[in-house]
Amino acid sequence: MRKFLIGLALVAVVLVAVVVAVPFLVPVEQYKGRIESEVAARTGREFRIQGPMALSLLPTLAVELNDVAFAGPPGARTPEMVRLGKLELELKPWPLIRGEIQIDKLVLRDPRIALEVDAQGRPNWALNQPTAANAPSQASPGAAPAPEGQPASGGGLPDLRFGEVQLINGQVSYFDARTQAAHEVKNVDVTLRAPDLDQPADVKGRLVYRDRPVTVDTRVDQPRALIETGASKLVATITGDLLTVKFDGALENGQAGPGARGALDLTAPALRDLATWATGNDPGELPVQSASVAGGLEASASRIALTSGTYKAGDVEATGNVGVALGGARPKIAGVLSVGRVNLDHYLDQSGGAAKPSAAPAPAQPAPAPADSGGWSTTPIDLSALRTVDADLKLALAGVIVKGVDVGASDVAIALDAGRLKAVMGETALFDGTVSGQVNADAASAVPALGLDLRINGVQAEPVLTRFADFNRLSGTARAVASLKTTGASQKAMVEGLNGQGSVTFTNGAINGINLAAMVRNATAAFQGQPVGNDPQKTDFAELGGNFTVRNGVVANDDLRLLAPLLRLEGKGTVSLPPKTIDYRIQPRLVGTIQGQGSDRDVAGISVPVLVRGSLENPTFAPDLAGLAEEALRDPEAIRRQIEGLKGANRDEAIKGVIEGLTGGQNQTPGQGSSNPAQQLKSLFGR
Template structure:
């Protein structure tokens, strides 16, 4: 036995001696041509080893190769696809005897990888070496499947000093023009065993910014075999910071579940950095972005719960789910927000009011004119394709919305988008002391897009609404209105020309600023007409109402009615929207009736009609004296009865401005009344 042990010991010593001495007598330089030939056979590319090759077999298997280059394909922009300044690999010998791989050291120094796609779309990483025989492929697959999992064959893997130093990755696509460069890539990996924690720490330079990467995987073996493991990962850089803390699983699909924290100091800076710059209207926009929540990713489905989002001065909370497994992404979200001020994100307003070229003037005959010209409706096709690129079901609640000067209170909106059909259901909207509800349905799935709109306003204060939304400050009162409208077309012009529908409105306890209607009735001379339209004038009323129909873009109103003590106003006409014109007749009427709301809108009296014609920007207002005489003289007794209230005297409102409705003079003789009304 002693001799046997001595013999075995001597053999072991001899093997060790051979492993130590053999590399001293074997010149690996002689094998370079053979190594290059094998590489050519496997890849179809030339392999060049310009530096020294060293080999050590004991106490560890260590190999070092210097100055390696793998050629690019013939049409490549770069000579080589891969170059490597040095590769050093060191394995422990004894674990290899028990099918374990313990890597003490694996270092790649300055690897440079050039990835290219030529103009025909062919990538250079598709190698053209000799393919393995089918039976060999099958044998390999069978051996992999027999392991019972992708991690089974690597169960004895252990990584020590594994590093990439100063690596570079360059990508260019000649077909699309895309180009990316990653430089200063440094990566360190530590793994004592597959069932032990894996640590990854690295950094790289991309687009002149340094990005730091870090990841810790609790059990890589579990992840590789379809189980779950704890995962912490982070990305830190000046433009964006990201962190995740949760679990990961690689089963039928890759899955993540855990806390997500995204911080972007400047969205504008981020988009500029990635090469997709956005234009902003204000320095206050597209600034900080913060997203925090619970992430649940399972393959193509991403869900966020308990989301807290802050973007500039906007905030939101709720839940969001995105499913990209279909032909288009599907988004389901329920979000509540604070006050949303979207004004900073809108393009600048055109100059408000009228400029020097559009000031109101008189034609010298009492008609009010406007020198400006109306801009025509655009016939440029509206791109609705974005409505077909995503499906969505959104429930949005907001404490308020600000759009330029418009201030909206608490609101609730439901948005459903399916196959290019958008339904926006305004369930609640607090609007200037009143409420609004409505629905918009835009169907772009058809050859010709269609739109249906209905809304219901109640108790809305007209003056601030019209002032903030249209810079119109002439009408006061409490507004209630309904409308049901439909249209079709793919351009602004087509949609206006095809507009149809019905609606109604009523203003209560209001006033018309800038006009003295009793003054018009009292004196219809052309000078008086001009003077009655003045910013200092106003006319109070108890009620202003009407209904309208729209056919092919032409608004038709036949029952405009204003009721006020001592006068009435009626109107009828059309507003053709496609050409932006007016054809309207107003009929102010002096009556002997002090009633306001609830008064008889058809009370008899002396009417002084006004014709409003022309374009929207250049309307002409002129008295219809011929029409007035014709209508009134049909029944003189009724005229006298109407303006005297049966009391034998005519009551005339003689004041201006706020005093216009007061009865300041009673003229006993109808003749004198008519002379006073129509001038001397």
């Protein structure tokens, strides 16, 4: 037994010596040419081993190639599609005895992979039939004839069996000549496990894209079909700190580029950071912080679409179909969506709310005029975002909440083409009535332009004005139409360039805080030497309204009318928006009827017009004595009848009483106290 063990040990020593000596005895370098020619024959691409080769038998049969290059197709932007710092190949020895190649492990160190799609849509990873120039030649040193029964050249992949493939410290770039899109990932560490190219392959790893790490976990059912311009079922999960994507479907590798079809689930917890990371540009503050998408994905190099999708942005949810076309000058978004109730109060500054703190000090630039000075901002208006994308969207909104007001369901159509936006809103329920309109914005021209067409029908005015204008002195059913347009590089310029026309009518309502009929009666009573009454401060009316035009920021109205029991009121004048001033004339008159409409019976007292002038912030009210004199000259008989009706009263004191009854004793500026009619008029402006 002792001699047997000694003999066995001697055999082992000899075997070890042989295994150790073989790598030094076999002339590995002479196989370079054969390997290069064989790869070129099977792929149609040049393959070069520019560094040393090494062979070892322990612990496994292993081959090492250094500085390896695999060429791209002729005319490629990057001549070398793949370049490796080192290739390590470990083979299973026993299958080699049977003539099979089974890779136990393949390691690609420091690979540089350049993926490209040319102007005709041909990917550089689609292998063509080899040409005569790169097919193995009989004269090629080290070259060997193709095995019997196998063609000397072919475009297919060999029948290889894999154990594990590792890609360490890689760099992968992608360029599409059709769109000039370019991307690059670095620090790629990936492990592939696949029995062979016809069985499912698992891919796991991590990479860095624009300085952020991303992990990948993927399963491909048919690797060979996917590599050879085909398709395969794919289950993938991509996870990063800004994005999580899950996909279960099919991946295509066609002549026109990659494509996908299947179920997609995407979650983005920080949209601004994600947009900056994906595009390289910071979009600034966004209205929502997070978003998610789930639905059926159909994607190609020219279009991405989601069908039967569920979308969430902030607290807004939507369902429907949407797609993005990528082949034009700009991406174009098209779709039909049903959108849940949108609470705009979450995104708009609330009236009276605390100001949000700034994240950083404001840059040194001219500040817009303060609101309390009546100035308009001169900060440039930036509509450039409208030039980055086109859109054709149809939205069915379940409702909108703004300033606590629940606006009803509405259909909205959005069209955006080359920086020109048109948004049309169908009839939308609002406080017992409807509102509809259209907004236009033009960012294609050198100077931005805006337009508004608005229609209001049957809306209760008081709750709308109270909520949106903090004005609670007017009630009634409102009807209004307006068509406005403007151009300008700033808010101030747009106000100065505002033009258009419209009309506003309120029916069956009231003006709270002032009794216009009592004001006229008080003036008449004072003229006649009678005591002034103390009536409730409210003016009921059957109709109040008029038409208006806007020219270069000046609103003009010459047909204001108020029809109320015992009272008619007319007015005309202008409101100049750029300086925020008013120049208006109001003329009330009493009538001998309690009918609000349809009666023009005689005046029951003297009519004294009122001038409203000055700033909108602090207007002044005064009787129009010049206008009163003009009316007297036109109809002196009427004045004579009124004077004769004084019945012995002191005429001088009576005339003074008319003015005091109307203005509260002041003829140029508002008085003080609730009994002052001028102050009551002023209160209509919320002052």
